[in-house]
Each structure stands twice: as structure tokens, then as C-alpha cells.
Amino acid sequence: MTDSNEPEAKLEALSDIINSSAHQAIAEYKKTGHGVPSADATTFHPLDLTTDTLALKKAIRLLEGAYHQLSSILAPPQHTVMNLVFNYNWACTGVAFRARLADVLDQHPEGLSVDKLAEAVNLDKVKTARVLRALTLMGCFKEVRQTVERDIFANNRLSLILKSANNVGCYTKLHSQDGPKFAGVVYETMIDEEFSRSHELDKAPRVCAFRKEGMKDPYYEAMENNQEKRDVFHKAMLGQSEVLGASAVLHRRKTILGTIYRVVDVGSGIGTFSTPLAKMFPHLRIINQDLPKVMAQAQNAWEKNAPETLLDGRVEFIPINFLEDAPVVGKDVYYLRHILHNWPDAEATTILRNIRKAMGPNSRVLIHDCVIFHTLQRPSVGTNGLNVAPEPMLPNFGAGSHNTYQTDLTMWLIFNSKERTLEELEIIGAAAGLALTQVYDLVDTMLIEFRIAGQS
Ligand SMILES: C[S@@+](CC[C@H](N)C(=O)[O-])C[C@H]1O[C@@H](n2cnc3c(N)ncnc32)[C@H](O)[C@@H]1O
Secondary structure, three states, X not given: OOOOOOHHHHHHHHHHHHHHHHHHHHHHHHHOOOOOOOOOOOOOOHHHHOOOOHHHHHHHHHHHHHHHHHHHHHOOHHHHHHHHHOOOHHHHHHHHXXXXXXXXXXXXXXXXXXXXXXXXXXXXXXXHHHHHHHHHHOOOOEEOOOOOOOOEEEOOOOHHHHOOOOHHHHHHHHHHHHHHHHHOOHHHHHHOOOOOOOOOHHHOHHHHHHHHOOOOOOHHHHHHOOHHHHHHHHHHHHHHHHHOOHHHHHHHHHHHHOOOOEEEEEOOOOOOOHHHHHHHOOOOEEEEEOOHHHHHHHHHHHHHHOHHHHOOOOEEEOOOOOOOOOOOOOXXXXXXXXXXXXXXXXXXXXXXXXXXXXXXXXXXXXXXXXEOOOOOOOOOOOHHHOOOOOOXXXXXXXXXXXXXXXXXXXXXXXXXOOOEOHHHHHHHHHHOOXXXXXXXEOOOOEEEEEEEOOOO
């Protein structure tokens, strides 16, 4: 029998996980009846366009986690550590999106020479080619070589994401433009007397970076007064939802949402969650609550995208400042997606306290956010719906949980807030009179249920 403590046996076990998870992913694609995607594909695979990819995401979490763990053991450490730093993919993606390279290539499915592409977007051809080559290496865009004319590029399944109309493209812009600016001052904020020990909203690295540029920019308040910023942000939120596969919750209504009739989407945005919810479940009464200007924007978006749901008054739009007021009272579910992670503990507790005031005896709060686990933490399998990676993987899936831990850092950079551990969520819940009752693992994100504390 293999001794699992032997280093070589561990490497073999990681290789096996890579193999079996790749086969699980292949099976998910095949289930659609459309085969597997190819590296040369120039269109999306039907599975790319569905909203329930939980099984695929579970396979990819294992694949990426096991692959990175194996590679970091086998590669020279100098190589692996440099890989952590030596990475300008964000800059190249930013150029491709902002210059609309994928939009232009979309008009030329057979490919376009970089000279013509660069001319079309008014950029230097040599620099444009370097950006595209760096991305092509990572599978985004493809190079179509011909005998006479070299450097001909075309779109592929990955670069289609970078078209200007794509929600995820918009989300990449949000990260590639400001993220590096804020990340660039992280160490500075960690040693600066004013910023270093503060967990206050106005001591985020974003504030430090903007201050250096002579700007003040309270995030959501600035957005309330800037329609263009609001438009980009809410489109990016649709993109974030796609990336995190957050709609998986809609496909597990019976297990997760249970028997409900009245849902309040607290901090609904333009309806990233509530619009598909209303479309899928016509019996539900849905109340969207967000800042006043966002509510006006939401109403326009619903009239455009889901007019049929507005006919009988079962969808409402009620402005709120959730830091000051309670949402509408006595509903079955108060759903908060990507809300608490925007706020440091003091404000997050205030939001929960305000919701607690509105809850009836059977109301539930559903927090939909990323959840942090320590690399050595092995919560018991099956209880609370948590998945744990198989040995010898890191229990929290290591690099397979990349999105969760990068989102945590993003929250720090922008808001001085964080993704929380289950224990941290329990603490802020308890401070608001709520008890954690259930957890559902949706890969990248989790759904955490709270009820009024002290009820059986
Ligand atoms: C990260 S977005 C999430 C939106 C939506 N739940 C989703 O998943 O796409 C956070 C939302 O909180 C809203 N928000 C921020 N501050 C608020 C406040 N004080 N009162 C009510 N809503 C607020 C923002 O307008 C934004 O729509």
C-alpha cells in the first residue's frame, strides 16, 4: 500500500487529481451534447453561456489547485516565486479592452494583420503586437500565421470576453485600470502611521493613492453623482456574477431558498440577482433596495430587460441607505450579495442590525459572499454543505480558490474591508442578534444563512 506521507506518493496523488478533475470537466462539456471546446474555437461553447456551471467549477477548482501545488513542488523555487511577480497580463488585458482590439477583430474572423489592427485603433503596430503576443501565450487571442504576411491575429473563445459589450470585459476594466494603482501603495499604507493600524473605510489604499493624486473619492457617494461611473460599475457587477457563477443559487432554489414568497434584495444594484430570480420564479414578490439613483437606474434596466415582470406590481423598487435605515419589514428572505464584503466590521454590523429590525420570526438573511478558509483548516465534510479538497491538496483548494483570495485583497485595496471567515461572519451576525444556521458552497462564493438568534 502507498504511504501517503512519502513525497513521491503525494506527487502521484496530485497528478491523479489533475487527471480525474480534467475528466470531470470534459464530462460536463459533453453533457451539453456539443462536445468539448477546442483551443481554436472562435465562438463560445454552449456551456459558457449557461448560468449553472457549479459542477464544472468544482472540477476546475480541483484541477487548478492540484496543478499549482504540483508545479510549485516540482519547479525550481526561483522560477515559481518569479512567476508570482513577473506578470503584466493585467496591463495587456487592459490595453486590449480599452483599445477595443477584440471588437475590431470580430469584423475579421479569418484574422487581421497587426499593422491594420493597430491602424484601426490608432496605436503603434510594434507595441500592439507585443501586447497581443503576451496574451496569445496565455490562450487569449490567437495568432494566424500565413506565408507572406506574418503577425496576423484573430479572436478566439477567450478574447471574445474582451469585447466592449461583454459584462466580464467591463469587470476586467475595473480591475486592470485602478487595481494596480491601489496595489502599488499597499506597503506604504502598511507602514504609514495614519493608515497602518486602521480598519476604517477612509484609510483604504485607494484613499492613499487618490490623495497622492490630489483627489478625494468616496466610492459609492462619488458614483451616485456620476452616471457614467454607475453604468460601468453595474455592468461590471453583472460580469462579476458571471465570473463567480453566482447564479448557481437560482438553480438550487429548493435546497437554498426553500419555500419563499417575498424576497428583499438588499443593495440590489440594477438587479443582477433579482432580475433572473423574477424571470425564473413568477410567483415571487421581489423588493429591490439600493441608493436612490441606483434605484432609478434599476427601474430603467428592468423596463428594458424584464418588462413582463413589472406588469402586475410584484417587483418593487424602494430606495434605502442601509447604513441608516431598516429595509421593508417582515419578508421571508433578506438577500445580500457582495454587500457585507464592501464594509469594515463596524458598518457591516450596522447593516445587519438594520436588517434584524425588519425581520419577522421566520425571516432569514442570506449573505452571498466569498468565504476565507485557512490553508490548514479542515472543516468536517458534509456538515454545513462545505467541500474540502482531497489529500494531499491544501484543504482550502490552494490556487483553486484564487478568485476568493484575490477578491479579499481587492476589498482591502478599495474599501479597507474584507472577505470573512465563517467565524468572523458568526461574530458580526451575533452582534446584530443573528445566528448562523447553514452554509452552502457554490465554489468562489458561499451562501450563508442567518436566522434570529435564540430561536429553535
Ligand atoms: C458590490 S455592489 C453589489 C450589487 C448587487 N448586490 C450584485 O450582487 O450585483 C454593492 C451595492 O451596494 C449599494 N450600496 C452602497 N452603499 C449603499 C448604502 N449606503 N445603502 C444602500 N445601498 C448601498 C451600491 O449602490 C451597490 O449597488
